[in-house]
Amino acid sequence: MRQSGWRFWVKRVFDRTAGTIGLVAVAPIIGAATVAVRATMGSPVFFHQVRPGHHERPFVIWKFRTMTLERGPDGNLLPDVERLTPLGRFLRSTSIDELPQLWCVATGALSLVGPRPLLVKYLERYTPEERRRHDVLPGITGLAAANGRNAISWEEKFRLDLQYVDDWDLALDAKILLKTVWKVLAREGVTTQTEAIMPELQPAHLRVARR
Numbered sequence: 192m193r194q195s196g197w198r199f200w201v202k203r204v205f206d207r208t209a210g211t212i213g214l215v216a217v218a219p220i221i222g223a224a225t226v227a228v229r230a231t232m233g234s235p236v237f238f239h240q241v242r243p244g245h246h247e248r249p250f251v252i253w254k255f256r257t258m259t260l261e262r263g264p265d266g267n268l269l270p271d272v273e274r275l276t277p278l279g280r281f282l283r284s285t286s287i288d289e290l291p292q293l294w295c296v297a298t299g300a301l302s303l304v305g306p307r308p309l310l311v312k313y314l315e316r317y318t319p320e321e322r323r324r325h326d327v328l329p330g331i332t333g334l335a336a337a338n339g340r341n342a343i344s345w346e347e348k349f350r351l352d353l354q355y356v357d358d359w360d361l362a363l364d365a366k367i368l369l370k371t372v373w374k375v376l377a378r379e380g381v382t383t384q385t386e387a388i389m390p391e392l393q394p395a396h397l398r399v400a401r402r
Contacts, residue, residue, distance in 0.1 A: 194327045198361055202328075206303055210296030217290050224255055224287050231278050232259055237291060242308035247325045250300035252308060253291040257282050286375045292331050304364040305330030306352040309392070316394045317349075324352040327359060332371040334363075345392055 194202070214221075228236045238256045241249050257279025261269045268274065275283075282288040295301035301308070308329035314322070330336075335343065335351040343351075355363070 206296050207299060210293045213293045214297060221290055227278055228255055232256060241311055243311055243314055244300060245328045253294060255282055255288040257288050289331055302328035302330040304333055304367050306333050307336055313392050316392055318395045321349045323356055327356050334367055337367050337370040
């Protein structure tokens, strides 16, 4: 179902209201995390990056920094798994690193529920079908995030993203939010100590060739 009409505006009003209230409610947690990141990793406290949003319009996403800025002898950043700190691992496993994104929700750039916004450089690596994930608002959580987060493959993530695009309604958003709360409390589907992030998305023709 295309995101339009009164259901879409209900979603937008709910997002902005919930984002604003959420920021106030978790302010003590955000404050404590800010102090902890600053004490253990220094500045900057926040990680920010341009991501493609609804209809691929760019916006800036904010998270707590979870990795150091250590570089090797060649001047390049060390692999992510080597830069992920114990605090960063905790922030990710509890999803506290995601809390600054409530600002994006409150300002309307992001929804609570939708396909997770990925890197700009991935736009040219999608198949035309996968690119449809941008036909809806991106979200902090989504159908893919609630069904495995970083524990599922890219192919499965995209399948679930497109299922969300095709089946979207307010009831589906509510189900995903409830399932996400349970997943966060149970700390399911997060990265392990040996895997900092999802592997990089390969171009579509390389992924198809491997099948």
